Structures are given as C-alpha cells and as structure tokens.
Amino acid sequence: SPVVFIRNMMFNVLIRGYFDPDYSLPEFKAGAVHSVCHVSQLLANGQFDDMEGLVTNEVITKLRHRHMDLNENQLNWLSVHPRDCISKRCQIGVILIGEQRFVEITVAVHGIHGFRMYEQAASMGKVEGHPPLNWKNHFQCNYRFIRDYTKGEHDSWTINRLNHFVLIK
Template sequence: MTYRFMSSTARTIFRSRSLWATQTKCALFHSHFPEGLLAIKQAQLSVVRSALPANRSYLHTSTSNWSENRNESEQPIAQLPQLMNNPPHIVWPSFFKSVSNLMSSFLIIKPYFDHDFSLKEFVRGAKQALLVIANALAVGDLDSLKDLLDKEAFSEIKDNIRRFDGKQLAELAVPHPEDIYLTFPYQVGIIMNDNAKGVQERFVEITVCFHILRGLSELIKTGDFQPGPSSFQTHRDKIVICNYRFIREFTKGVEGQWTVNLVHHFNLSDS
C-alpha cells in the first residue's frame, strides 16, 4: 500500500516548500528492527506521570488526559529541558486504551470522518513527522516547522528551546530511522465542542509514543547488540522516549490538516 498520511490534505504538510529542505536532511525510512515489546518491557522501567487535563469536552477519553504510575531510576542521568510545559510522560501502551483506539478508528473516524483512515498508516506517517521535527529542532530550524506544528505548540517550543545548550539540542536528533525500535499509538481521542455560533466542532487527537536507542543501528552492524532484556538494560542510558500528539479538525465545511500540538523528548533514565 502506498504511504498516505491519512488523507491528501495531510500530505500537503510534508510537501510544503518550507519543510522540504528539512526532509532532505533526515532519512525518512521505516524501521526494520523487530518490535520485541515483551522483551523490552522486562528490561526497562515503566515510568510516566500525569498531565493536566485539556479544557474541552470529549466524546471519548482524549489524549489530553493521562494518569500513570511513576518510578524513580536508581541512577538518573542529566535531564533534558522540556520543550513544552507540563507534558505527559508516556512510556508503555495501555491495553484498555489500545482496544478503545481500535474502536474509535473503525467505528467513528473511518465511517464518519475519513473513509481512507488507517491507524497503521497513520503511525507510519507519525514516524516520518518525528524524524522531520526532531532533526529540525536539533539544528535550531524552527521556521521550517511552522506548517507542521500547532500555533500554540510552536510558540511554546520557541520559548522553551532557548534553555537548551548545543549538546542538549543535538540530543533531540534522530539521525537514523533504524534507531526507532518501538512505535505505538497510545491514545486516540474524539473531541466534540459547540462553538459560539452553535456549530459542533469535531477534532481527532492521536498520541504516538516512540522508543529510540541511540546508536542502535551501529551496535547491530558491529555485533555489539543482541535483542533481549540484558542488552536493553545495558544501554538504557541511551534510550530516549518521544511523545508526539497529532490533531486535525473534521468540522463540517472545514478543510483541516494534521498538525502536532505536543512534542516531548525525555531520557528513560530521567523518568
């Protein structure tokens, strides 16, 4: 199946002239590393904290609301500054949310919002968005992200990224797609809201979580890494978790496009 970021309107984000230069700087390919979730989960710590609820009404639980358990790492490393204020810390998928995601996808989004919608294809597009955004931020190229980031998110990131030094900025980069060893949609939210004119506004929010092991592609090439709990535990200080949230308006008569309203990178050892 040809890659499609949910609909033709979303693909225009990646075709925009402002983003094309950034896209050529990063490798937009799919990860070939097997997603051994069970083995990885045994090796890492499940660490997340609650986020502030959004000030909107929801048909289904939105990705703006999270509540997870948080454990402290025994040997934390230096913590990256936050790109956004009060971000959620999502590390592992939720079984109940996964079931709800499938129901929302097949019973609401596909029949009523976007007939071409595919959650699997969306995640593939989300991985491309991660590469574009992460590598642009790593070189301070915020201007190329104006069409991809939500306006409020862009403003917040622009203010907070000033606290990053050169080394911290470089740590945001994801130069090798093969280093992304796990990707999953954490939560799909359907947002319904009546505006001042009495029109029912409709939005879809999808939060995607990425697990990245820095240098994984090189470790595999040199034979220094064998998939399994012990290997991930040995290299856990190189593991970065990225939480990205995507939103699109589906209000009748509105030609919405997918934008990103949450960008959060954190080291597993920081959590």
C-alpha cells in the same frame, strides 16, 4: 493496555465510518514516526520557521523559548533517526464540541540512540548478541497530533504538543 487497545479500535471504526474513509492507523503511525523524526531534526537545528504547518504556532513559540536553555549535547539528543525507533504506541481521542469534530492521536516513540549503527555492525558480523543496555541512550518522544474533521474544513494533521526525554537509570 487492553482498555487502550479496545478504545483505539472503537475510535478507528468511528474515524473511518464518519470522518475519513481513507484513514488507516498503520499508515498514520508510519507517517507519525516520519514526522517525529523530521520535527526532532528541525528542533535540534533550531529551524523553527520550517516547522510552520507541521507544528502549531503556540508550540513553536514554546519551543523557541525552551531551545535557548539547551546545551549542544542536549540539542544533539533531540534529533531522532527512524531506525533508532524501537516501539511506537498510540492513543486515539475524539473531541466533539457542538458541530466541531477533532481527532487527537498521541504517539509515543521509544528508541535507543545509535541502534541503527548497532544493527549495521551486527549485519556485517562485527558484533554478536543484543545491543548493550545503556539506559543513557534510551529516549522517549511523545507527540500529539490533531486534525479538524468538522464538515467543510480541509485540515491536515498538526502537532499540538510534544516532548522528548531520556530514560536514565
């Protein structure tokens, strides 16, 4: 959306100018996709203790509870591989509460499970054309990252909301 694009550009200027001169949206996106893949693998394996520091405690508590309701097939689908990710979009928000300054960035990752294997087979000449459009293999992950930029705070990006869903036609 052009509105989101312009808004993101304005917030980029604000973040670099006032909060973090080293901030870079392309670098953030690359790190965010890495985090999405890493956390999704931890989630699929039920490694909640390893999520501490990456994901807020409130979210870990909710994930533990939801994890119990998933079957083995659903757990396998949670795990995302970086080369299966096709598109990444983000929306930036700035929260000002008195003297507190927070930046939230929601990253939406769309992909196809098994896309990396299709690419490997295509590079060896074993398949031609485009990957089959099996909607059951498409996934969407939405992860929201937050960072406290309040003066005197030394915070890092933390995931404070996440969801995974499968696109079924």
